[in-house]
Amino acid sequence: MSKPAPKRKARNRNRGVLAYQQLHALVDEGVIAAKVPIEDGQFQPASLDLRLGDTAYRMLSSFLPEQSPVEQKLVVQDLFSSDMVMYELDLRKSAVLEKGHVYLIPLMEELALPRTLAAKTNPKSTTGRLDVFARTITDSYARFDEIRTGYRGRLYLEVVPRSFSIRLSAGMCLNQLRVVSGHPTVGDSELRTRHKTDPILYGDHAPLPGKDLALDEGLFLRINLKAEGGVVGFRAKKNSQVLDLSRIGYYDPTDFWEPIPQNRHETLLLEPEDFYILMSKERIRIPPEYAAEMVAYEAACGELRTHYAGFFDPGFGYGAGDLRGTPIVLEVRAHDVPFLIHDGQTFFKVLFERMHERPEKVYGQGMGSSYQFQGLTLSKHFKPYRG
Secondary structure, three states: OOOHHHHHHHHHHOOEEOOHHHHHHHHHOOOEEOOOOOOHHHEOOOOEEEEEOOEEEEEOOOOOOOOOOOHHHHOOOOOOOOOOEEEEEEHHHOEEEOOOOEEEEEEEEEEEOOOOOEEEEEEOHHHHHOOEEEEEEOOOOOOOOEEOOOOEEEEEEEEEEOOOOEEEOOOOEEEEEEEEEOOOEOOHHHHHHHHHHOOOEEOOOOEOOHHHOOEOOOEEEEEOOOOOOOEEEEEEOOOOOOEEOOOOOOEOHHHOEEEEEOOOOOEEEEOEOOEEEEEEEEEEOOOOOEEEEEEOOOHHHOOEEOOOOOEEOOOOOOOOOOOOOEEEEEEEEEOOOOEEEEOOOEEEEEEEEEEOOOOOOOOOOOOOOOOOOOOOOOOOOEOOOOO
């Protein structure tokens, strides 16, 4: 007879991350549009891959266009007419983006969001593992990667290769978009309850005991500095050849990366501004009713960046409910001072988000499964490391 409970359910149904089939509907309705038709391969269980446009602008610096449209910064009538653009690159023929430089690339997709929907973007996993810093900006807004409700206009991607110079071309996808209704964050109590019947975190061979689940406005995980094969991570080399993003399974890892052996103390000293690929100790499972996102490590715990990508589609580490989780690969950089970490140290946090609908397709089942069975895995451009 009580009415409050049904109202809570109704509110839940009206908030969440939009699923695969709902993204298709938004494209059909013109909410997400592009002059070049959007392809089936861009759709993921809870996100849409965004394509690079035809031109990359070499910028003097990063910026946020709080007071004006982005396009005003990109108009170049003569050599001295822009205080931001240094030169242009034609991506229709492919071009090299040099490491350490800032580029801005208009994306093919545009948005016409209703006032009931907002959006977020993040780098794809492959982008993060290559240490390519990529974040979206929109017109007249002072935040990266967040797209306000009701936004109508173009999307622009700021790209900064940090460890390797990269070759890319128009149509490639470096980041992804998810569309959100309301506030979909899942609370700690719901996660704890779910874990009892459908585990979201595994240790080596069994679900993590409920008492060991570290929850505080998100799920905390730990770093793994033990390795059966003796290698606990990789550090990007200071100098290497250009990395062509069109070449999959092509490069020898040792041309770009230094393997990091396990030491007897099970510790690792992170050198300032070096880039590392490391791995979580736990294995995570994302049920189809949820998506998840890594969030920045708290500043009070040290000047440490633990990821550059970090979005997990529904079904990651879960499959059809038959997988015992997948380790999370971390993209790590210490700032300002050397930073010592040890095996089992609490290292990062994952926020779970409720899906608006259960996706018709989930990660690893007919779509997007490059990292479903990953261990300590570099991006898909590299051959497996044989040690």
